[in-house]
Amino acid sequence: MNKADILLFNLIRDGDVSAFEKLFNAYYPLLCIYAKKKVGDLDEARDIVQDVFVKVYHDRDKLAIDTSIKAYLYKAVHNASLNRIKQIKIHKYHHEYIKNQTPFSEDQDTMIKAELEEKIWQIIQSLPDKCRRIFEMNRFEGKKNKEIAENLGISIRTVETQISKALKILRKHLPSFLLTLLTLYIAV
Amino acid sequence: MSSIYTDMNDPLNEHIDPELLVRFLSEDADEQEKNRVQQWINADNRNKEYVDEMIMLWESGKNAKDFTLINTKEDWGKVKRKIIDKDKIKKVSQVSRRKHFIYKLARVAAVVTILLSAYYYWPFLTTYLNDTTTIVAVENQLQTTLPDGSQVYLNKNAQLTFPKSFADKSREVELVGEAFFEVKENANKPFLIRSEKAITEVVGTSFNVNSSVVDSVVVTVLTGMVFLYETNQRTEKIELMPGEQGQLIKGKGLLKSINDDVNFLSWKTGELVFHNTSIKKVIDDLNRHYHQNIELDASLRKEYTLTAKFKQQDLEEVLTEMKLVLPIQIQKEQNRIIISAEI
Numbered sequence: 001m002n003k004a005d006i007l008l009f010n011l012i013r014d015g016d017v018s019a020f021e022k023l024f025n026a027y028y029p030l031l032c033i034y035a036k037k038k039v040g041d042l043d044e045a046r047d048i049v050q051d052v053f054v055k056v057y058h059d060r061d062k063l064a065i066d067t068s069i070k071a072y073l074y075k076a077v078h079n080a081s082l083n084r085i086k087q088i089k090i091h092k093y094h095h096e097y098i099k100n101q102t103p104f105s106e107d108q109d110t111m112i113k114a115e116l117e118e119k120i121w122q123i124i125q126s127l128p129d130k131c132r133r134i135f136e137m138n139r140f141e142g143k144k145n146k147e148i149a150e151n152l153g154i155s156i157r158t159v160e161t162q163i164s165k166a167l168k169i170l171r172k173h174l175p176s177f178l179l180t181l182l183t184l185y186i187a188v
Numbered sequence: 189m190s191s192i193y194t195d196m197n198d199p200l201n202e203h204i205d206p207e208l209l210v211r212f213l214s215e216d217a218d219e220q221e222k223n224r225v226q227q228w229i230n231a232d233n234r235n236k237e238y239v240d241e242m243i244m245l246w247e248s249g250k251n252a253k254d255f256t257l258i259n260t261k262e263d264w265g266k267v268k269r270k271i272i273d274k275d276k277i278k279k280v281s282q283v284s285r286r287k288h289f290i291y292k293l294a295r296v297a298a299v300v301t302i303l304l305s306a307y308y309y310w311p312f313l314t315t316y317l318n319d320t321t322t323i324v325a326v327e328n329q330l331q332t333t334l335p336d337g338s339q340v341y342l343n344k345n346a347q348l349t350f351p352k353s354f355a356d357k358s359r360e361v362e363l364v365g366e367a368f369f370e371v372k373e374n375a376n377k378p379f380l381i382r383s384e385k386a387i388t389e390v391v392g393t394s395f396n397v398n399s400s401v402v403d404s405v406v407v408t409v410l411t412g413m414v415f416l417y418e419t420n421q422r423t424e425k426i427e428l429m430p431g432e433q434g435q436l437i438k439g440k441g442l443l444k445s446i447n448d449d450v451n452f453l454s455w456k457t458g459e460l461v462f463h464n465t466s467i468k469k470v471i472d473d474l475n476r477h478y479h480q481n482i483e484l485d486a487s488l489r490k491e492y493t494l495t496a497k498f499k500q501q502d503l504e505e506v507l508t509e510m511k512l513v514l515p516i517q518i519q520k521e522q523n524r525i526i527i528s529a530e531i
Binding site: 017020021024025028029032033036042046050053054057058113116117118120121124135138139140144145146157160161163164167168170171174 | 256
Protein backbone atom coordinates (compact mmCIF):
# COMPACT_ATOMS: atom_id res chain seq x y z
CA MET A 1 0.00 0.00 0.00
CA ASN A 2 1.14 3.54 -0.61
CA LYS A 3 1.36 6.10 2.16
CA ALA A 4 -1.99 7.77 1.47
CA ASP A 5 -3.71 4.37 1.43
CA ILE A 6 -2.14 3.38 4.74
CA LEU A 7 -3.19 6.65 6.40
CA LEU A 8 -6.73 6.39 5.10
CA PHE A 9 -7.10 2.76 5.99
CA ASN A 10 -5.80 3.29 9.51
CA LEU A 11 -8.55 5.86 10.04
CA ILE A 12 -11.13 3.44 8.67
CA ARG A 13 -9.83 0.68 10.97
CA ASP A 14 -10.45 3.01 13.91
CA GLY A 15 -14.06 3.31 12.80
CA ASP A 16 -13.80 6.76 11.20
CA VAL A 17 -16.93 6.84 9.04
CA SER A 18 -16.00 10.08 7.29
CA ALA A 19 -12.71 8.51 6.14
CA PHE A 20 -14.73 5.61 4.81
CA GLU A 21 -17.05 8.07 3.04
CA LYS A 22 -13.99 9.54 1.28
CA LEU A 23 -13.02 6.11 0.06
CA PHE A 24 -16.60 5.50 -1.08
CA ASN A 25 -16.84 8.79 -2.98
CA ALA A 26 -13.51 8.19 -4.67
CA TYR A 27 -14.24 4.73 -6.04
CA TYR A 28 -17.97 4.07 -5.97
CA PRO A 29 -18.94 5.41 -9.44
CA LEU A 30 -15.94 3.76 -11.10
CA LEU A 31 -16.61 0.40 -9.47
CA CYS A 32 -20.29 0.58 -10.44
CA ILE A 33 -19.32 1.02 -14.09
CA TYR A 34 -16.84 -1.84 -13.79
CA ALA A 35 -19.46 -4.14 -12.25
CA LYS A 36 -22.03 -3.10 -14.86
CA LYS A 37 -19.70 -4.29 -17.58
CA LYS A 38 -19.76 -7.69 -15.92
CA VAL A 39 -23.38 -8.13 -14.90
CA GLY A 40 -24.94 -6.01 -17.64
CA ASP A 41 -27.29 -4.04 -15.42
CA LEU A 42 -26.48 -0.80 -13.60
CA ASP A 43 -28.91 -1.22 -10.70
CA GLU A 44 -27.60 -4.72 -10.08
CA ALA A 45 -24.07 -3.32 -10.27
CA ARG A 46 -24.86 -0.61 -7.70
CA ASP A 47 -26.20 -3.22 -5.27
CA ILE A 48 -23.10 -5.35 -5.70
CA VAL A 49 -20.73 -2.46 -5.09
CA GLN A 50 -22.70 -1.23 -2.06
CA ASP A 51 -22.53 -4.72 -0.57
CA VAL A 52 -18.79 -4.82 -1.17
CA PHE A 53 -18.33 -1.52 0.69
CA VAL A 54 -20.49 -2.69 3.58
CA LYS A 55 -18.44 -5.87 3.80
CA VAL A 56 -15.12 -4.03 3.60
CA TYR A 57 -16.17 -1.79 6.47
CA HIS A 58 -17.45 -4.68 8.48
CA ASP A 59 -14.26 -6.72 8.00
CA ARG A 60 -11.91 -3.73 8.29
CA ASP A 61 -10.01 -5.30 11.20
CA LYS A 62 -9.30 -8.49 9.32
CA LEU A 63 -8.52 -7.21 5.83
CA ALA A 64 -5.07 -7.91 4.50
CA ILE A 65 -4.49 -5.48 1.68
CA ASP A 66 -1.15 -6.12 0.06
CA THR A 67 -1.44 -4.08 -3.13
CA SER A 68 -3.56 -0.92 -3.00
CA ILE A 69 -7.04 -0.24 -1.68
CA LYS A 70 -8.21 0.37 -5.24
CA ALA A 71 -6.81 -2.94 -6.51
CA TYR A 72 -8.39 -4.69 -3.55
CA LEU A 73 -11.78 -3.12 -4.25
CA TYR A 74 -11.56 -4.03 -7.94
CA LYS A 75 -10.89 -7.63 -7.04
CA ALA A 76 -13.68 -7.73 -4.45
CA VAL A 77 -16.17 -6.31 -6.97
CA HIS A 78 -14.95 -8.75 -9.61
CA ASN A 79 -15.56 -11.71 -7.30
CA ALA A 80 -18.90 -10.40 -6.06
CA SER A 81 -20.04 -9.89 -9.66
CA LEU A 82 -19.12 -13.45 -10.60
CA ASN A 83 -20.99 -14.74 -7.57
CA ARG A 84 -24.04 -12.73 -8.52
CA ILE A 85 -23.96 -14.06 -12.05
CA LYS A 86 -23.72 -17.59 -10.71
CA GLN A 87 -26.74 -16.93 -8.51
CA ILE A 88 -28.79 -15.70 -11.42
CA LYS A 89 -28.69 -18.85 -13.44
CA ILE A 90 -31.55 -17.86 -15.62
CA HIS A 91 -31.13 -18.34 -19.31
CA LYS A 92 -30.68 -14.77 -20.41
CA TYR A 93 -27.54 -14.44 -18.35
CA HIS A 94 -26.04 -17.66 -19.60
CA HIS A 95 -24.09 -15.95 -22.32
CA GLU A 96 -22.63 -13.35 -19.97
CA TYR A 97 -21.78 -16.05 -17.50
CA ILE A 98 -19.56 -17.81 -19.98
CA LYS A 99 -18.04 -14.54 -21.07
CA ASN A 100 -17.38 -13.31 -17.57
CA GLN A 101 -15.63 -16.27 -16.09
CA THR A 102 -12.38 -14.53 -16.87
CA PRO A 103 -10.00 -14.74 -13.92
CA PHE A 104 -9.32 -11.38 -12.32
CA SER A 105 -5.69 -11.34 -13.40
CA GLU A 106 -6.74 -11.40 -17.05
CA ASP A 107 -9.48 -8.85 -16.71
CA GLN A 108 -7.41 -5.70 -17.26
CA ASP A 109 -9.35 -4.47 -20.26
CA THR A 110 -12.64 -4.12 -18.36
CA MET A 111 -10.84 -2.11 -15.71
CA ILE A 112 -9.13 0.11 -18.25
CA LYS A 113 -12.40 0.73 -20.07
CA ALA A 114 -14.09 1.74 -16.83
CA GLU A 115 -11.20 4.06 -15.95
CA LEU A 116 -11.26 5.65 -19.40
CA GLU A 117 -15.00 6.24 -19.22
CA GLU A 118 -14.64 7.84 -15.79
CA LYS A 119 -11.94 10.19 -17.10
CA ILE A 120 -14.09 11.06 -20.11
CA TRP A 121 -17.02 11.76 -17.83
CA GLN A 122 -14.88 14.06 -15.68
CA ILE A 123 -13.50 15.93 -18.67
CA ILE A 124 -16.97 16.34 -20.19
CA GLN A 125 -18.05 18.07 -16.96
CA SER A 126 -15.33 20.66 -17.43
CA LEU A 127 -16.02 21.43 -21.10
CA PRO A 128 -17.34 24.90 -21.99
CA ASP A 129 -21.14 24.92 -21.53
CA LYS A 130 -22.19 25.01 -25.16
CA CYS A 131 -19.64 22.42 -26.18
CA ARG A 132 -20.64 20.12 -23.31
CA ARG A 133 -24.34 20.48 -24.01
CA ILE A 134 -23.93 19.61 -27.69
CA PHE A 135 -21.62 16.69 -26.99
CA GLU A 136 -24.04 15.30 -24.38
CA MET A 137 -27.02 15.69 -26.70
CA ASN A 138 -25.21 13.61 -29.29
CA ARG A 139 -23.55 11.00 -27.07
CA PHE A 140 -25.85 10.73 -24.03
CA GLU A 141 -29.21 11.51 -25.57
CA GLY A 142 -28.54 9.83 -28.91
CA LYS A 143 -29.66 12.82 -30.96
CA LYS A 144 -28.62 13.31 -34.59
CA ASN A 145 -26.57 16.43 -35.31
CA LYS A 146 -29.35 17.77 -37.51
CA GLU A 147 -31.79 17.44 -34.61
CA ILE A 148 -29.38 19.18 -32.24
CA ALA A 149 -28.94 22.05 -34.72
CA GLU A 150 -32.72 22.47 -34.98
CA ASN A 151 -33.24 22.27 -31.21
CA LEU A 152 -30.62 24.90 -30.50
CA GLY A 153 -31.29 27.05 -33.57
CA ILE A 154 -27.73 26.80 -34.89
CA SER A 155 -26.17 25.38 -38.06
CA ILE A 156 -25.18 21.74 -38.42
CA ARG A 157 -21.68 22.92 -39.15
CA THR A 158 -21.53 24.62 -35.73
CA VAL A 159 -22.72 21.42 -34.06
CA GLU A 160 -19.99 19.48 -35.84
CA THR A 161 -17.36 22.06 -34.91
CA GLN A 162 -18.35 21.92 -31.22
CA ILE A 163 -18.26 18.11 -31.19
CA SER A 164 -14.89 18.13 -32.85
CA LYS A 165 -13.70 20.62 -30.23
CA ALA A 166 -14.94 18.30 -27.46
CA LEU A 167 -13.11 15.34 -29.00
CA LYS A 168 -9.90 17.32 -29.28
CA ILE A 169 -10.08 18.41 -25.63
CA LEU A 170 -10.82 14.84 -24.54
CA ARG A 171 -7.89 13.45 -26.48
CA LYS A 172 -5.55 16.12 -25.19
CA HIS A 173 -6.42 15.39 -21.56
CA LEU A 174 -6.49 11.63 -21.66
CA PRO A 175 -3.35 9.69 -20.96
CA SER A 176 -2.27 8.44 -24.35
CA PHE A 177 -1.41 5.00 -22.98
CA LEU A 178 -5.08 4.43 -22.15
CA LEU A 179 -6.15 5.01 -25.71
CA THR A 180 -3.28 3.00 -27.09
CA LEU A 181 -3.99 0.07 -24.82
CA LEU A 182 -7.64 0.14 -25.70
CA THR A 183 -7.13 0.30 -29.42
CA LEU A 184 -4.93 -2.77 -28.99
CA TYR A 185 -7.67 -4.56 -27.09
CA ILE A 186 -10.23 -3.62 -29.68
CA ALA A 187 -8.00 -5.03 -32.37
CA VAL A 188 -7.85 -8.41 -30.62
CA MET B 189 3.71 6.66 -30.45
CA SER B 190 0.65 8.68 -29.63
CA SER B 191 2.54 11.73 -28.51
CA ILE B 192 3.12 12.95 -32.03
CA TYR B 193 -0.62 13.28 -32.44
CA THR B 194 -1.13 16.22 -30.11
CA ASP B 195 -2.76 19.12 -31.87
CA MET B 196 0.34 21.31 -31.82
CA ASN B 197 2.65 19.17 -33.85
CA ASP B 198 0.39 16.97 -35.87
CA PRO B 199 0.76 17.85 -39.52
CA LEU B 200 -1.65 15.11 -40.55
CA ASN B 201 -4.50 16.82 -38.77
CA GLU B 202 -4.44 19.53 -41.40
CA HIS B 203 -5.19 16.97 -44.01
CA ILE B 204 -8.51 15.93 -42.63
CA ASP B 205 -11.37 18.30 -42.02
CA PRO B 206 -12.31 17.84 -38.29
CA GLU B 207 -16.00 18.34 -39.14
CA LEU B 208 -15.74 15.63 -41.77
CA LEU B 209 -14.39 13.26 -39.12
CA VAL B 210 -17.31 14.17 -36.83
CA ARG B 211 -19.76 13.43 -39.67
CA PHE B 212 -17.96 10.13 -40.22
CA LEU B 213 -18.26 9.20 -36.53
CA SER B 214 -21.87 10.40 -36.34
CA GLU B 215 -22.72 8.29 -39.39
CA ASP B 216 -23.84 11.42 -41.20
CA ALA B 217 -21.20 11.17 -43.92
CA ASP B 218 -22.32 10.35 -47.46
CA GLU B 219 -20.54 7.77 -49.65
CA GLN B 220 -18.14 10.30 -51.12
CA GLU B 221 -17.17 11.58 -47.67
CA LYS B 222 -16.72 8.08 -46.33
CA ASN B 223 -14.34 7.33 -49.18
CA ARG B 224 -12.34 10.43 -48.43
CA VAL B 225 -11.92 9.40 -44.78
CA GLN B 226 -11.03 5.86 -45.83
CA GLN B 227 -8.39 7.15 -48.23
CA TRP B 228 -6.92 9.30 -45.49
CA ILE B 229 -6.83 6.30 -43.14
CA ASN B 230 -5.11 4.17 -45.74
CA ALA B 231 -2.54 6.83 -46.54
CA ASP B 232 -0.57 6.39 -43.34
CA ASN B 233 -0.65 3.94 -40.47
CA ARG B 234 -0.57 6.86 -38.03
CA ASN B 235 -3.76 8.16 -39.56
CA LYS B 236 -5.35 4.81 -38.88
CA GLU B 237 -4.20 4.90 -35.25
CA TYR B 238 -5.61 8.40 -34.92
CA VAL B 239 -9.03 7.37 -36.23
CA ASP B 240 -9.02 4.23 -34.07
CA GLU B 241 -8.44 6.41 -31.02
CA MET B 242 -11.24 8.75 -32.08
CA ILE B 243 -13.60 5.80 -32.50
CA MET B 244 -12.59 4.59 -29.05
CA LEU B 245 -13.29 8.05 -27.60
CA TRP B 246 -16.58 8.18 -29.47
CA GLU B 247 -17.80 4.83 -28.10
CA SER B 248 -16.47 5.38 -24.59
CA GLY B 249 -18.05 8.85 -24.62
CA LYS B 250 -21.40 7.18 -25.18
CA ASN B 251 -20.82 4.69 -22.35
CA ALA B 252 -19.80 7.51 -20.00
CA LYS B 253 -23.51 8.33 -19.85
CA ASP B 254 -23.85 5.68 -17.13
CA PHE B 255 -22.03 8.02 -14.75
CA THR B 256 -25.00 10.39 -14.95
CA LEU B 257 -27.19 7.58 -13.63
CA ILE B 258 -25.17 6.96 -10.47
CA ASN B 259 -26.17 8.98 -7.43
CA THR B 260 -23.13 8.60 -5.20
CA LYS B 261 -24.54 10.75 -2.41
CA GLU B 262 -27.79 8.84 -2.20
CA ASP B 263 -26.09 5.45 -2.36
CA TRP B 264 -23.62 6.50 0.33
CA GLY B 265 -26.64 7.10 2.55
CA LYS B 266 -27.72 3.49 2.07
CA VAL B 267 -24.26 2.12 2.80
CA LYS B 268 -23.80 4.36 5.81
CA ARG B 269 -27.06 3.22 7.32
CA LYS B 270 -26.06 -0.40 6.89
CA ILE B 271 -22.58 -0.09 8.35
CA ILE B 272 -23.75 1.88 11.36
CA ASP B 273 -26.52 -0.59 12.13
CA LYS B 274 -24.23 -3.57 11.67
CA ASP B 275 -21.68 -1.99 13.94
CA LYS B 276 -24.18 -1.51 16.71
CA ILE B 277 -25.50 -5.04 16.46
CA LYS B 278 -21.99 -6.40 16.36
CA LYS B 279 -21.04 -4.55 19.53
CA VAL B 280 -24.20 -5.61 21.30
CA SER B 281 -23.86 -9.25 20.36
CA GLN B 282 -20.22 -9.29 21.39
CA VAL B 283 -20.91 -8.24 24.96
CA SER B 284 -24.04 -10.28 25.37
CA ARG B 285 -22.87 -13.73 24.50
CA ARG B 286 -23.00 -14.97 28.05
CA LYS B 287 -26.10 -13.04 29.06
CA HIS B 288 -29.60 -12.86 27.72
CA PHE B 289 -29.05 -12.22 24.09
CA ILE B 290 -32.50 -10.89 23.36
CA TYR B 291 -32.58 -8.46 26.21
CA LYS B 292 -29.21 -7.09 25.32
CA LEU B 293 -30.55 -6.29 21.89
CA ALA B 294 -32.82 -3.89 23.70
CA ARG B 295 -30.02 -1.38 23.53
CA VAL B 296 -30.34 -1.22 19.81
CA ALA B 297 -32.77 1.34 18.55
CA ALA B 298 -35.14 -0.09 16.01
CA VAL B 299 -37.54 1.49 13.58
CA VAL B 300 -40.37 -0.72 12.61
CA THR B 301 -43.42 -0.33 10.47
CA ILE B 302 -46.32 -2.51 11.19
CA LEU B 303 -49.36 -2.59 9.02
CA LEU B 304 -52.19 -3.93 11.05
CA SER B 305 -55.17 -4.92 9.06
CA ALA B 306 -58.38 -3.07 9.59
CA TYR B 307 -59.85 -6.50 9.15
CA TYR B 308 -58.20 -7.48 12.38
CA TYR B 309 -59.80 -4.70 14.31
CA TRP B 310 -60.43 -6.45 17.54
CA PRO B 311 -61.78 -5.82 21.03
CA PHE B 312 -59.28 -4.59 23.51
CA LEU B 313 -57.47 -7.03 25.71
CA THR B 314 -59.10 -7.81 28.99
CA THR B 315 -55.88 -6.83 30.72
CA TYR B 316 -56.57 -3.29 29.69
CA LEU B 317 -60.17 -3.26 30.74
CA ASN B 318 -59.48 -1.42 33.94
CA ASP B 319 -57.03 1.41 33.90
CA THR B 320 -56.49 2.06 30.23
CA THR B 321 -56.38 5.10 28.03
CA THR B 322 -57.43 5.12 24.39
CA ILE B 323 -56.46 7.96 22.12
CA VAL B 324 -57.65 8.49 18.57
CA ALA B 325 -56.14 10.82 15.99
CA VAL B 326 -59.28 11.90 14.18
CA GLU B 327 -58.41 14.84 11.96
CA ASN B 328 -54.69 15.33 12.34
CA GLN B 329 -51.55 13.57 13.45
CA LEU B 330 -51.12 13.38 17.19
CA GLN B 331 -48.22 12.93 19.56
CA THR B 332 -48.39 11.41 23.02
CA THR B 333 -46.14 10.20 25.81
CA LEU B 334 -46.59 6.76 27.34
CA PRO B 335 -46.26 6.06 31.12
CA ASP B 336 -42.66 4.88 30.65
CA GLY B 337 -41.67 8.05 28.79
CA SER B 338 -41.85 6.51 25.33
CA GLN B 339 -43.12 8.77 22.55
CA VAL B 340 -45.84 7.84 20.07
CA TYR B 341 -46.80 9.73 16.91
CA LEU B 342 -50.20 8.69 15.59
CA ASN B 343 -51.07 9.13 11.95
CA LYS B 344 -54.54 10.27 10.93
CA ASN B 345 -57.25 7.75 11.92
CA ALA B 346 -54.96 5.77 14.21
CA GLN B 347 -56.04 4.55 17.62
CA LEU B 348 -53.83 3.53 20.51
CA THR B 349 -54.74 1.87 23.80
CA PHE B 350 -52.33 1.61 26.71
CA PRO B 351 -52.52 1.15 30.53
CA LYS B 352 -52.14 4.04 32.95
CA SER B 353 -49.11 2.19 34.28
CA PHE B 354 -47.35 -0.72 32.65
CA ALA B 355 -47.22 -4.21 34.18
CA ASP B 356 -44.06 -5.50 35.90
CA LYS B 357 -42.87 -7.88 33.20
CA SER B 358 -43.73 -6.17 29.96
CA ARG B 359 -45.11 -3.06 28.29
CA GLU B 360 -48.08 -3.91 26.11
CA VAL B 361 -50.05 -1.61 23.83
CA GLU B 362 -52.61 -2.04 21.09
CA LEU B 363 -52.75 -0.09 17.93
CA VAL B 364 -55.18 0.25 15.07
CA GLY B 365 -53.96 2.44 12.23
CA GLU B 366 -50.48 3.81 11.76
CA ALA B 367 -48.09 5.15 14.38
CA PHE B 368 -44.42 5.79 14.98
CA PHE B 369 -42.95 4.79 18.35
CA GLU B 370 -39.83 5.91 20.16
CA VAL B 371 -39.61 3.51 23.03
CA LYS B 372 -37.53 4.15 26.14
CA GLU B 373 -34.93 1.51 26.76
CA ASN B 374 -35.78 -1.01 29.44
CA ALA B 375 -34.11 -4.39 29.13
CA ASN B 376 -36.33 -5.91 31.79
CA LYS B 377 -39.60 -4.93 30.18
CA PRO B 378 -39.99 -5.82 26.50
CA PHE B 379 -42.34 -3.67 24.50
CA LEU B 380 -45.15 -5.56 22.75
CA ILE B 381 -47.51 -4.26 20.11
CA ARG B 382 -50.52 -6.47 19.80
CA SER B 383 -53.00 -7.16 17.08
CA GLU B 384 -55.45 -10.01 16.79
CA LYS B 385 -53.06 -12.26 14.88
CA ALA B 386 -49.59 -10.93 15.50
CA ILE B 387 -47.35 -9.60 18.19
CA THR B 388 -44.33 -7.46 17.49
CA GLU B 389 -41.70 -7.54 20.16
CA VAL B 390 -39.09 -4.85 20.58
CA VAL B 391 -37.19 -3.88 23.66
CA GLY B 392 -36.25 -0.24 23.79
CA THR B 393 -36.61 0.99 20.28
CA SER B 394 -38.58 3.03 17.77
CA PHE B 395 -41.06 1.76 15.23
CA ASN B 396 -44.00 2.60 13.01
CA VAL B 397 -47.38 0.89 12.92
CA ASN B 398 -50.14 1.10 10.30
CA SER B 399 -53.52 -0.48 9.56
CA SER B 400 -54.51 0.20 6.00
CA VAL B 401 -53.85 -3.08 4.21
CA VAL B 402 -56.63 -5.59 4.55
CA ASP B 403 -55.76 -9.06 5.81
CA SER B 404 -52.11 -8.60 6.58
CA VAL B 405 -49.66 -7.37 9.16
CA VAL B 406 -46.40 -5.87 7.96
CA VAL B 407 -43.38 -5.04 10.08
CA THR B 408 -40.48 -3.13 8.56
CA VAL B 409 -37.21 -2.70 10.41
CA LEU B 410 -34.93 0.23 9.75
CA THR B 411 -32.42 -0.23 12.53
CA GLY B 412 -32.01 -2.74 15.30
CA MET B 413 -33.77 -6.06 15.59
CA VAL B 414 -37.37 -7.09 16.08
CA PHE B 415 -39.36 -10.28 16.49
CA LEU B 416 -42.70 -10.96 14.88
CA TYR B 417 -44.93 -13.87 15.81
CA GLU B 418 -48.49 -15.03 15.71
CA THR B 419 -50.49 -14.34 18.82
CA ASN B 420 -51.31 -17.98 19.44
CA GLN B 421 -48.01 -19.46 18.40
CA ARG B 422 -45.08 -17.89 20.12
CA THR B 423 -42.90 -20.77 19.01
CA GLU B 424 -42.96 -19.73 15.41
CA LYS B 425 -41.42 -16.31 15.14
CA ILE B 426 -39.30 -14.43 12.67
CA GLU B 427 -36.35 -12.31 13.48
CA LEU B 428 -36.07 -9.08 11.50
CA MET B 429 -32.88 -7.20 10.82
CA PRO B 430 -32.39 -3.70 9.36
CA GLY B 431 -33.96 -3.29 5.96
CA GLU B 432 -36.04 -6.43 6.34
CA GLN B 433 -39.77 -6.68 6.36
CA GLY B 434 -41.87 -9.31 8.05
CA GLN B 435 -45.43 -10.03 7.00
CA LEU B 436 -48.19 -12.07 8.48
CA ILE B 437 -50.69 -12.77 5.74
CA LYS B 438 -53.93 -14.49 6.53
CA GLY B 439 -53.70 -18.10 5.41
CA LYS B 440 -50.05 -17.85 4.45
CA GLY B 441 -48.31 -17.36 7.76
CA LEU B 442 -45.12 -15.45 8.37
CA LEU B 443 -43.02 -14.23 5.46
CA LYS B 444 -39.78 -12.32 5.37
CA SER B 445 -38.67 -9.97 2.59
CA ILE B 446 -36.61 -6.86 1.96
CA ASN B 447 -38.24 -3.46 2.28
CA ASP B 448 -37.71 -1.49 -0.92
CA ASP B 449 -40.13 1.34 -0.20
CA VAL B 450 -38.19 4.46 0.69
CA ASN B 451 -41.38 6.38 1.41
CA PHE B 452 -42.91 4.16 4.07
CA LEU B 453 -42.27 6.77 6.74
CA SER B 454 -43.31 9.73 4.60
CA TRP B 455 -46.40 10.41 6.69
CA LYS B 456 -44.13 11.26 9.62
CA THR B 457 -41.14 12.85 7.88
CA GLY B 458 -43.27 14.77 5.39
CA GLU B 459 -40.72 13.80 2.76
CA LEU B 460 -41.38 11.92 -0.46
CA VAL B 461 -38.44 10.74 -2.50
CA PHE B 462 -38.61 9.40 -6.03
CA HIS B 463 -35.66 8.13 -8.01
CA ASN B 464 -36.51 6.87 -11.46
CA THR B 465 -39.73 5.73 -9.85
CA SER B 466 -42.49 4.42 -12.09
CA ILE B 467 -45.48 6.73 -12.42
CA LYS B 468 -47.69 4.04 -10.92
CA LYS B 469 -45.66 3.78 -7.74
CA VAL B 470 -45.51 7.61 -7.54
CA ILE B 471 -49.30 7.78 -7.63
CA ASP B 472 -49.63 4.99 -5.05
CA ASP B 473 -47.33 6.88 -2.70
CA LEU B 474 -49.15 10.20 -3.28
CA ASN B 475 -52.51 8.57 -2.58
CA ARG B 476 -51.24 7.09 0.63
CA HIS B 477 -49.42 10.23 1.73
CA TYR B 478 -52.17 12.73 0.95
CA HIS B 479 -55.15 10.40 1.51
CA GLN B 480 -56.32 11.15 -2.02
CA ASN B 481 -57.85 9.27 -4.88
CA ILE B 482 -55.59 9.95 -7.84
CA GLU B 483 -56.07 7.74 -10.89
CA LEU B 484 -53.98 7.15 -13.97
CA ASP B 485 -55.80 7.42 -17.25
CA ALA B 486 -55.23 4.63 -19.78
CA SER B 487 -53.84 7.20 -22.22
CA LEU B 488 -50.74 7.62 -20.06
CA ARG B 489 -47.64 5.67 -20.95
CA LYS B 490 -46.72 3.38 -18.08
CA GLU B 491 -42.97 3.67 -18.59
CA TYR B 492 -42.84 7.28 -17.39
CA THR B 493 -40.66 7.71 -14.34
CA LEU B 494 -40.09 10.53 -11.89
CA THR B 495 -37.00 11.65 -10.03
CA ALA B 496 -37.84 14.27 -7.44
CA LYS B 497 -37.89 15.08 -3.75
CA PHE B 498 -40.80 16.77 -2.04
CA LYS B 499 -40.51 18.03 1.48
CA GLN B 500 -43.56 19.25 3.39
CA GLN B 501 -45.25 20.29 0.15
CA ASP B 502 -48.95 20.24 -0.48
CA LEU B 503 -50.41 18.07 -3.21
CA GLU B 504 -51.10 21.04 -5.45
CA GLU B 505 -47.41 21.94 -5.58
CA VAL B 506 -46.37 18.35 -6.15
CA LEU B 507 -48.74 17.96 -9.09
CA THR B 508 -47.59 21.26 -10.58
CA GLU B 509 -43.97 20.12 -10.40
CA MET B 510 -44.84 16.78 -11.99
CA LYS B 511 -46.53 18.61 -14.82
CA LEU B 512 -43.34 20.52 -15.50
CA VAL B 513 -41.25 17.41 -16.03
CA LEU B 514 -43.77 14.95 -17.47
CA PRO B 515 -46.11 15.35 -20.47
CA ILE B 516 -49.24 15.00 -18.38
CA GLN B 517 -52.42 16.89 -17.69
CA ILE B 518 -54.37 16.93 -14.49
CA GLN B 519 -58.10 16.95 -14.21
CA LYS B 520 -59.96 17.36 -10.95
CA GLU B 521 -63.32 15.77 -10.37
CA GLN B 522 -65.45 15.65 -7.27
CA ASN B 523 -63.85 12.72 -5.49
CA ARG B 524 -60.84 12.01 -7.62
CA ILE B 525 -57.99 13.46 -9.59
CA ILE B 526 -57.23 12.01 -13.02
CA ILE B 527 -53.82 12.15 -14.62
CA SER B 528 -53.80 11.65 -18.37
CA ALA B 529 -51.45 12.16 -21.30
CA GLU B 530 -50.93 15.71 -22.46
CA ILE B 531 -52.75 16.43 -25.68
